[in-house]
Amino acid sequence: MPAALEESANPVLIGRSSSHFTRITRIFAAELRVDYSFQVVRDLMSSDPADYGGNPALRIPVLQTSRGAWFGALNVCRELWRRSSLKPRVVWPEDLDQPVLANAQELVLQAMATEVALIMAKVAGGSDSNAHHTKQRKALVDMMSWLETNATSALAALPPQRDLSFLEVTLFCLVTHLEFRDVLPTAPYSELTAFCRRFSTRASIAETAYRFDT
Numbered sequence: 450m451p452a453a454l455e456e457s458a459n460p461v462l463i464g465r466s467s468s469h470f471t472r473i474t475r476i477f478a479a480e481l482r483v484d485y486s487f488q489v490v491r492d493l494m495s496s497d498p499a500d501y502g503g504n505p506a507l508r509i510p511v512l513q514t515s516r517g518a519w520f521g522a523l524n525v526c527r528e529l530w531r532r533s534s535l536k537p538r539v540v541w542p543e544d545l546d547q548p549v550l551a552n553a554q555e556l557v558l559q560a561m562a563t564e565v566a567l568i569m570a571k572v573a574g575g576s577d578s579n580a581h582h583t584k585q586r587k588a589l590v591d592m593m594s595w596l597e598t599n600a601t602s603a604l605a606a607l608p609p610q611r612d613l614s615f616l617e618v619t620l621f622c623l624v625t626h627l628e629f630r631d632v633l634p635t636a637p638y639s640e641l642t643a644f645c646r647r648f649s650t651r652a653s654i655a656e657t658a659y660r661f662d663t
């Protein structure tokens with residue numbers, strides 16, 4: 450295949466429509482107007498890296514491109530940005546230079562990871578009465594309380610001239626996923642749900658709604 454054609458070929462996003470880490474990348478692709486083909490990982494219990502685009506971590510999302518595969522949501526979003534002709538102003542994690550902003554990003558990503566662990570343990574039929582499960586649940590509830598208390602001031606501290614931020618997209622994907630997967634009711638988090646209502650007016654949100662792939 451000629452190099453120019455290879456470069457322009459649509460990348461393949463490997464993920465699931467029910468996955469919050471995948472949704473981050475789909476929102477970025479929609480905002481950045483980057484086309485991609487979507488390849489669903491049917492069985493998240495598979496231990497074959499080939500089912501995850503070669504990712505040895507056995508995780509999604511992965512973006513396959515002519516230059517190689519990009520593992521993980523942040524890498525995928527950056528590659529989508531590089532491919533976009535729009536070049537909007539995106540606030541990335543390394544731009545968060547105040548404690549409240551940097552900690553909000555850290556806790557959003559950690560809460561997403563903790564949620565994955567809780568869901569996967571449930572899918573695998575694990576007990577929810579062991580000490581580590583109890584600790585993870587407490588950590589998730591405490592992280593959500595911290596975010597409820599601090600997210601509004603963190604979001605207000607984001608650069609106003611931005612078109613998009615990784616923090617807002619990940620926060621939106623986290624809060625809405627907790628409800629979608631019945632992990633925690635989110636109604637008590639009034640600041641977080643108000644943020645989600647505002648953020649969900651974007652077309653990219655309607656285009657990427659969570660659903661279970663059939």
Ligand SMILES: N[C@@H](CCC(=O)N[C@@H](CS)C(=O)NCC(=O)O)C(=O)O
Binds near residue numbers: 469508520522565
């Ligand atoms: N560090 C990865 C984490 C991705 C991740 O945990 N994805 C979940 C789905 S939302 C997964 O692949 N889970 C499979 C497993 O836990 O075995 C990222 O930022 O994308």
